[in-house]
Each structure stands twice: as structure tokens, then as C-alpha cells.
Amino acid sequence: MNSLAVAAATKPMLELKGVTKCFGGITACKDITFDLQPGQIMGLIGPNGAGKTTAFNLITGVYGLTSGAVIFNDQLITGKRPDQIVRMGIARTFQNIRLFKNLSVLDNVCIALDCHETYFLGAAFLRLPGVRQREKAIRENAMEYLAAVGLEAKAEVRADAMPYGLQRKLEIARALALKPKLLLLDEPAAGMNPEESLDLAELIRSLHQRFQLTTLLIEHHMDVVMSLCEKIYVMNFGVRLAEGTADEIQSDPEVLRAYLGEGYKRAEHP
Amino acid sequence: MGQYLSGILSLGLIYVIATVGLAIFTGFTGLFSLGHAAFFAIGAYTAAILTYFYGVNFYLALAAAGLASGLVGFLIGYPTLKAKLRTDYFAIATLGFGEAIRVLLENLSITQGARGLPGIANHTSLPVLLVVTALVIWVAWNFTHSRHGRAAIAIREDFVAAEMMGVNIFIGRLRSLVFSAACGGLAGGLFAHYFCFIQPSMFTSYMSTQLTAAVVAGGMGSISGPVMAALIFIGVPEVLRIANIWRLVAYGLLLVLIMIFRPQGLMGYREFSIAMLKDTFGRFRKGGRA
Amino acid sequence: MFIQTLLTGLAIGGIYALMAVGYSLVFSILNFSNFAYGSIIMLGAYIGYWAMVKLGMPVGLSIIVSILGAATLCYLNERLAYSPLRKRRASSLFFMISAMGTSIFLENLVYATIGARFYTFPTLFAKANLEFGGISIGVLDVFAIAFSAVAIYGLNFFLQKSRTGIAIRAASYDIDVCMLNGVNITALIGLVFGFAGALAGISGMFLGMKYIVYPTMGWITAKAYIAAVIGGLGSLPGAVVGGVLLGVLETFVSAYVSSVVRDVFSFSLLVLLLMVMPTGLFGRFLEEKV
Numbered sequence: 001m002n003s004l005a006v007a008a009a010t011k012p013m014l015e016l017k018g019v020t021k022c023f024g025g026i027t028a029c030k031d032i033t034f035d036l037q038p039g040q041i042m043g044l045i046g047p048n049g050a051g052k053t054t055a056f057n058l059i060t061g062v063y064g065l066t067s068g069a070v071i072f073n074d075q076l077i078t079g080k081r082p083d084q085i086v087r088m089g090i091a092r093t094f095q096n097i098r099l100f101k102n103l104s105v106l107d108n109v110c111i112a113l114d115c116h117e118t119y120f121l122g123a124a125f126l127r128l129p130g131v132r133q134r135e136k137a138i139r140e141n142a143m144e145y146l147a148a149v150g151l152e153a154k155a156e157v158r159a160d161a162m163p164y165g166l167q168r169k170l171e172i173a174r175a176l177a178l179k180p181k182l183l184l185l186d187e188p189a190a191g192m193n194p195e196e197s198l199d200l201a202e203l204i205r206s207l208h209q210r211f212q213l214t215t216l217l218i219e220h221h222m223d224v225v226m227s228l229c230e231k232i233y234v235m236n237f238g239v240r241l242a243e244g245t246a247d248e249i250q251s252d253p254e255v256l257r258a259y260l261g262e263g264y265k266r267a268e269h270p
Numbered sequence: 271m272g273q274y275l276s277g278i279l280s281l282g283l284i285y286v287i288a289t290v291g292l293a294i295f296t297g298f299t300g301l302f303s304l305g306h307a308a309f310f311a312i313g314a315y316t317a318a319i320l321t322y323f324y325g326v327n328f329y330l331a332l333a334a335a336g337l338a339s340g341l342v343g344f345l346i347g348y349p350t351l352k353a354k355l356r357t358d359y360f361a362i363a364t365l366g367f368g369e370a371i372r373v374l375l376e377n378l379s380i381t382q383g384a385r386g387l388p389g390i391a392n393h394t395s396l397p398v399l400l401v402v403t404a405l406v407i408w409v410a411w412n413f414t415h416s417r418h419g420r421a422a423i424a425i426r427e428d429f430v431a432a433e434m435m436g437v438n439i440f441i442g443r444l445r446s447l448v449f450s451a452a453c454g455g456l457a458g459g460l461f462a463h464y465f466c467f468i469q470p471s472m473f474t475s476y477m478s479t480q481l482t483a484a485v486v487a488g489g490m491g492s493i494s495g496p497v498m499a500a501l502i503f504i505g506v507p508e509v510l511r512i513a514n515i516w517r518l519v520a521y522g523l524l525l526v527l528i529m530i531f532r533p534q535g536l537m538g539y540r541e542f543s544i545a546m547l548k549d550t551f552g553r554f555r556k557g558g559r560a
Numbered sequence: 561m562f563i564q565t566l567l568t569g570l571a572i573g574g575i576y577a578l579m580a581v582g583y584s585l586v587f588s589i590l591n592f593s594n595f596a597y598g599s600i601i602m603l604g605a606y607i608g609y610w611a612m613v614k615l616g617m618p619v620g621l622s623i624i625v626s627i628l629g630a631a632t633l634c635y636l637n638e639r640l641a642y643s644p645l646r647k648r649r650a651s652s653l654f655f656m657i658s659a660m661g662t663s664i665f666l667e668n669l670v671y672a673t674i675g676a677r678f679y680t681f682p683t684l685f686a687k688a689n690l691e692f693g694g695i696s697i698g699v700l701d702v703f704a705i706a707f708s709a710v711a712i713y714g715l716n717f718f719l720q721k722s723r724t725g726i727a728i729r730a731a732s733y734d735i736d737v738c739m740l741n742g743v744n745i746t747a748l749i750g751l752v753f754g755f756a757g758a759l760a761g762i763s764g765m766f767l768g769m770k771y772i773v774y775p776t777m778g779w780i781t782a783k784a785y786i787a788a789v790i791g792g793l794g795s796l797p798g799a800v801v802g803g804v805l806l807g808v809l810e811t812f813v814s815a816y817v818s819s820v821v822r823d824v825f826s827f828s829l830l831v832l833l834l835m836v837m838p839t840g841l842f843g844r845f846l847e848e849k850v
Contacts, residue, residue, distance in 0.1 A: 060434065062430070062433075062434075081433070081438075082433040082434060083433050083435075083436050083437055083438045083439070086433075086434060086435065086436040087436055091434075092434060094431070094434075098428050098430065098431035098434075099431070100423065100424055100427040100428060100431065101427065102427060102491065102539050103423065103427065103539075107420065107423075110417075110420060111420045111421070111423075111424050111432075111435050111437070112435050112436070114417035114420055114421060114435075114436070114437075115435060115436030115437070116436075117417050119416075119417070121418055121445065124412060124413060124416035124417070124418050124419075125409045125412055125413060126409070126412065127412040127415075127416075131416060135415070135416070138417075174435070178435065178436060296653075300651075300653055302653055302656050302657070304660070349831065349835055350831060350834075350835075352835075353831075353834055353835040353838070355834055356652075357652050357653060357656065358592070358593035358595075358652065358656060359593070359785075359789070359830075359834055361593075361595075361656060362593070362782065362785050362786075362830065363827070363830065363831050363834070365782060365827070366782075366823075366824075366826075366827025366828070366830060366831065367827070369823050369824065369827060370824050370827065370828075373820060373821070373823075373824055377820065426653075475664075479660075479664050482657070482660070486657055513672075515668055515671050515672040516668075516672055518664055518667075518668035518671075519664075519665055519668045519669050519672055521661075521664060522660075522661045522662065522663070522664030522665025522666070522667075522668060522669075523661065523665045524661070525657055525658065525660065525661025525664070525665075526640075526641050526658050526661040526662055526665065529641075529645060529650075529654050529657050529658040529661065530641070530644045530645070530658070533650065533654055
């Protein structure tokens, strides 16, 4: 049985149904519909302004939907608060990095881990032994996530004192520390040269497997997209332009015309 | 210890308690208030009325003062924070609440209006203050080193990202507001039983300014910084006999200069520690080379 | 009684409208509530008083001196206290602290140097009334309404018709794009603050003439903030409507209910609006880009 049939048999982790968002007179997203199966890596591509980040913002609850629905693991998440959605298992990174600049690298990850902690305020005020234990565990756990992306040596460095590439890695470590089932990556390779972006693609692939994630990826580096993504959804001017496998997208004339360019060279598949 | 020095220290410690509260609110959570003196006033009046008119035990009255202010903080915070007011409009709303409190205090019969309440018992002694201040600092320190403290910092740094990290912005801000209100109330109760006379005109923007200046100068994101700044702001002008008016001129100028030249204040985002002290001494001895 | 209250309300509403427009000009472009605006208004009043009483200038000239003085001060305020922060892209909290610091510095400087006593303008026509049909309205109030209308109309004309005016309006939508299109943003911002200062000068003069001149008269800008919310943040016509509406509503509350609750009413209105209808009457839809 080929993988597509297997995919059809299981329930999707994320479903977007007719998702539409209007800002005053501008329609940023119109009727976006797709499914994401557990364990898949899907790419969301398209020219700038196509509505990709808006789609992320709609999924994560930053913007409210004008119409349509977002369903995660069979639960309707439309209208929930961002922090509620995070707790349900969706994490994201930002296009322009949004680290907590004045905090250390370690603290940035600790804040993400805090999301699943439950000790009470009163206990915190008195620093009861239970709290002390949890705090120690949080720090150790945070170091593990830093090690997963290779940043453990920089734990006490201020987040904004790090070079750009490492900041991007911290963004990812932070998102992983939220222990998500679904990871949304918004242009993780932005500003990287071809070598760095291939390294990043490798990192994303290994993290995807290690943490058993489902990943939705916005990216402009086509080599990263084509090497990682089993499925791709192409957007243009807020609407669906095409969807399919990497091969199908690379040969779709509409996509070539609108985004990839007529002279686009097909990526080699490993 | 001399009477005079003991007096300055007492007043300083009272301000430290209120400042620690404001440090959590502004320094750590990034909210700005134009009317924090109102919580001080509520605490002062609550404690004073309880001991003066109802003969309540001093320590119970103090607890009541903190609780009352905390409760008012909750009542004020719930609608304004739920509405996700921008920082500046939240500040204006606090101005309005401060105004409402003032009107209330000047018009209720039990507070004796603008004339004030004289003859309050002098329960606030230096040992009491030292213990209470140490407790408040300890509790605040624990808060900042817990997940709740980190959430507050995340809210201050970037509330959009904080939400993406699972932080409930509304609850986080409300928590800080109630804590800082309670600290202000506690300080107010102690003040009432130190000065032994209170009237509404004592709790003005002068006080709010002094507290904010201490937090900003001490460093947003630090507890020890504002504590030191509060003591300096009370102690130095007192010893140098600088008139109240000129102190305010200096505070105003100081706030602007700090914002422009050293926005992280004295301590920055760190706490004072022995290691820091050794480090600074070491650098002095080496003639300024790091 | 009704018409009388209405007219009185319109008179104060006119002044509120002036202040609200000045405030909204800066707000719409920099997305920043200038908490120091009140002290500029106060200084405008003092400058006008000094011109009229100490230098013996006629009313018209005094107003012009006040306008020029306030415009200069407002411009300097921006240059010294805000533009360094803008260059650093500091967060709004820092701007607020700087603004608060400026306002405290200026108010208390006046207290410390000139003193706390209040000044009244010579009673040329300040007390003269026009009587008709059993209603009286101060000549000063008529002048205030007329002057406000002229100033606002003139500003509107400038914003609609002149190149600089169009640049200002463009900046209120997206200041970065404006800069990319070759507009000298620094000069533009300076100009806007200058205009705001001019409006502050007029407001200060009329407030001073209608009431009294004293160091903390600037707190009345709180009404400007409320007026801006009623009219809709970011909208200049909204600021005018909001100002007049607030003036009228407030006066009715003061006349028919009680003058003590007048300010509490206004602040409550503010909080209610921000919770229920934050875009006000004509406000623009402002959502943050993530």
C-alpha cells in the first residue's frame, strides 16, 4: 500500500476548512483548505504577501478568522486564545525572530517549558521544596533542548548577543520546548546562505523524527522545501494556487509562472 | 541608633516595600501606572480605621490593609486588563481610578474627609519594619525566580511572543497588579502607624513619582536595584536637607536622563550579588580595565 | 437651564477639542500618548500671562507669543526627550517614562522657581457676558469657541491642501514608508510637535483666562485623552467631535448630578468605551502586524 493511501486512512492532525481572513477591505486569505496528516512535513510556499504568515497567525489564534474553521486533532480551535492553542500542542517560530532579547538563552527555553508546569503561586512565593525541585528540573530539561540544537555552550549568553544563525536555532529550541505535536516554522532559513540552509534542513529533519513531530513549514529556500516536504501547498494573493507533492509542484505551469520562475531547475531528490 | 537616622531608615524601609511591589509591576511586567499612590492610601486608611475606630490588633490590621489594596487592585485590574488596553491607556485608566479613590477618601465620613485622621497609634517600630521588609523582598525574589516571574518578564519583553509560549497575558498582568497593590497597601498601613496622621492630600502623584523613579533608576528587571534606589532617594535628600519641590525636579530630570542614557538603570536586568561586588572591585584595582 | 448648560459645555468642549487635536496629531503619527503635553499647555498659559501682564502686550499679541513659545517648547521636548528613544526604537514604556519625567520636571520647576501661587488674567473681557433670552455666555467663551473653530479649520485646510500636510497625513498611516518615499521624517515630526505645541499654547491661554494659571493646570489633558478615545484614536475630526461631546456631557453631569463626580464620570466613560467600543466614533482599525 503506498503512503498516500495510508495517509488517507488515518485522521488528519490539522484541518483547515475554508479559512478566510479580511482586514477591512483587504482579503489576506480566502478559502484556504488543506489537511495535514500526523508525521507529515508540509510546505507552505508562495510569493511574499501571499498570506502564508497570516495563515500561521490564524492557526495559532493571533488573528480571529473572518470565516472558516481550523480543526486540530478533531477539536475546533477557531476562536481560542493563542496560549490555549499552544497548550493543546501547537508551537510556532516567527519570521522576524521574537526572542526575549534581554534574557539568557537558557531562560528563553525555560519560559517555554513553564507552559506545562503547574506549581502554585503561593508555593512559588514561599519557594517550597517542591518548587525548588521543579525549578532544577526545568533548567536541566532546558539544557537538553539546547543540546538538541547545539546551543548548550551558550546557555548563559544574552539572547540578542548571539549571531543571527544561532538566534534562529534558539527560536526552534524554544518552540520544541513547548512539547508540541504540531510545529509551525515560519521561514527558518531566512537570511542563510545555501550551505547553512541545507544544514538547517538536516536539523529540522532530525528534530522532526526525534521528537515525533508533524511540521508545517513556510520557506522561500526551495532546496530546503523540496528536500524536506512530502506535500506542498502553494498560495498566491491569499488563495490556493496548487497543492501536491514536490514533483507535481515543480512541474505545475501555474506555480512556475507565479512563483518559481520559468527557468526553475528541478531539485534533485535524495 | 540615633532618633533621626532611625527615622530616615524607617521611612526608607516603608518606601522599599511599596517600591518592591511597583518593581514587580513596572520593572518585571512592563505595566505603567500613574496612580499607584492610591493603593498606599487605601492601605493606610484601612489599617488606621481598623486600629483607631475598632481597636483591631496592629498586625491583623496590616494584613487587612494589604488584602484590601490587593482586592481593589483586582477590581481595577480585571476590567482594564481584560480589555487589553494599550499601555498608555491603561496608565490613563489608573489615573482615573486614583482620582476616584481620592474623591472617595475626601467624601466618606469614616475617613473624616480632607481633614484626615490624626492620633493613630505608633505601632511601626524599626524592628517590625526590618522584618516585614525582609519578608517582602524574600517573597518578591522567590516570585521573580519562579515560572510566574519568568512569565511576567516574557509579557514585558514581547507579549505576542509570550502568548506563543503559552503565557496567559491577562492572568500574568493581573497577578502582578494585585501583588504590587498589596505591597503598596502594606506599606501604607505601616506608614499610617509611623506618621500617626494621614490625610488624602499626602497620597499624591509626588509619591507615585518617587516610587516610579526608584524602580526606573534601580533597574527594571531587578529587585535589589530598586531597593537600593529607594533607600538612596529617601536617605540622601533627607540628609542633605533638600526641599521636597527640588527633589521632584530632580526626579523628573533623572527619569528622562535615565531613559536616554542608561535605560537599564543601576542594576540592569540583574540582581546584586557578592560576585558582582568582587568583580567591580577587581576592575577598580586593575585601573579600569575589564 | 438646558441651553445654558449646553452653551457652557460647548465652550469648554471647544478647548477640549483643541487639546484633543494637538494630542491626536502626535498620537496618530507616532502612536504615542505624549503625557508631557499638559505641561506644555501650562507653560503656554504662563508665557501668555507674562507677555500680557509683565510686558504689557495686548491680548492678541500675547496669544501669539504664547503660541510661539509653546510650539518651541513642544518641539524641544521632542528633540531632547523623545527622539533619542525613537532612534533606538525603544518600547512604548520608555517613551511614557520619559514623558512623565518631562512633565514632572517642568511642573515642579515652575513650582520651585515661580511658586505655587496662582495667577489670574486681568479682567478685561474675561468676566463680560452676553445676555440674550435669559441665557448668558461669557464673551471669552464665545472667543474660545470661535478661535478653536478657526484654528482647527486652518489646521485641517493645511493638512488637506498643502504638500507638507499631505506628508503628515501619509506619515500617520505608515511612517516608514513615508521615509522611504523621501520625506524628511525628523523635520516632519518636529513640525508636528510644533503644531501640537501651538494648539497647546492657545488652549493654555484660554484655560488661563477662563480659570486660573497654576503649575498643575496641565492635568486637564487627561480630558484630551478621553476625548481622543471618544472620537476614535488616530482620527483628527474624531478628536474635535470627541472634545466637544465630552465637554457637553461633562457639563451636564456637573450641572444635573454633582460637580464632585464630574471627573469620575469622565474616567468611567473612558474605561467603558475602551472595553466596549475601543475604536470610538471614527477610529481606524489598528491591529498589530505579527
